[in-house]
Amino acid sequence: MTDDELHSQAYLYAVGALEADEALTFQSHLTSCAECQREVSAMNEVTSQLADVVATEPPPALRSAVLAQIAGTAQDAPSTEPAVALPARGRHAGPAAAVEAQHHASVVPLRRPVRERVSLLVAAAAVLVAVGLGGWALNDRNDARDQASAAQSTADALTAILSAGDAETVSSTTQDGARMAVVRSPSRDVALLLASGLPTLPSDKTYQAWTIDGKGTPTSAGTFESNGGETAYQLPPAAVKTGTVAVTVEDAGGAKAPTTDPIVALGLS
């Protein structure tokens, strides 16, 4: 396609009227064409106003679900490239690819993964469970069946929490910059610990969660692993009701009582 033909596609692109493969081609052109960048940016301002016409109040549960999910979601590294450049260079996969294209058509392949419509928030579970999963403390982490069922259990718990009307979340950041959050639903009697960017520990160490009662007495809530990505760990029922959840680093296998200072303490009201 000639440059002139590509230029003339800018309007179709801005209004979302290009087919997925055409949008891809145009995006490549966009990275090196300042004129088209300006045109597309200008048109986005216009089409954005069209959206005003159909403004509709979303359900309140959506707000809770969104806020709960972002509490356990890492943000992208700031870009050093110009905002309109499309960094579609294969550094990321899956949902992140769409995130990268902040000004452009989401380059989502036509073959989307099939979603079960268990609730409106299955996608949230998929994101959090995809990489580095914790679960109930397992004696044998090499057992694939247990890991799979732990994954499903955590996914179910997350879905349950996020679709409940009383989902609550409290989050914090560790000294090393890892983000952690506890998400719970009293009505569903489930609580999850979510971590993003928690570094992998040497094999002789483990993370351990604790519920801390009103008197400051810690009770073990199990051990879990993280590989530096996003981790979800289902907390035992006591965590749903207890005041505070803390995390420490212990020797592999866990400890009966914390031996180190918590890397984070999250207080549930």
Added chain:
Amino acid sequence: MQSRTESPELTELLARVAAGDQDAFASFYDRTSRVVFGIVLHVVRDRAQAEEVTQEVYVDAWKAATRFDAAAGSPTAWLNTIAHRRAVDRVRSSERRIQREQRVFLESPDEATMRDTSDIVVAHADSARVRTALQSLPEPQRDAVMLAYFEGQSHRDISESLQVPLGTVKTRIRDGLRRLRAQLGEAPS
């Protein structure tokens, strides 16, 4: 009502979101979610899917806020563009294509495609300015722009819907958008 004159405040909110401020993100959601959910719902139509897509949009926004460049466009355009793209992507499933093709055979193309979009010009009291601008477009341009933006139709779909060549679709959309830009401006008033 989510006023568009809040753009400078939205820019500041978004800067705080980029720094990881979840309270700022909640405010950002509160100020923008009616429009985001509205356009997603209108394009996707199915309410359950609209809620899923809206959530995806806001998670995208949370993650990508760190790379938002205020010099490149307004926060509203940034967010609404993400929303529209996500919605169009969802609606361009093969299932929806098949439904549309079947519908075109069953009814005349004009009725099938214009039934839903015609509702737009009579609704929503707080968008008189935009509605006026849309209504001022010559009908061929208005139809093409609205089928693209509100129905999520590709230029090929529109070509079938309106029974005109691809080149004509492109011209009508270009002219329609230019006319809207002249009337609405790029920045909200």
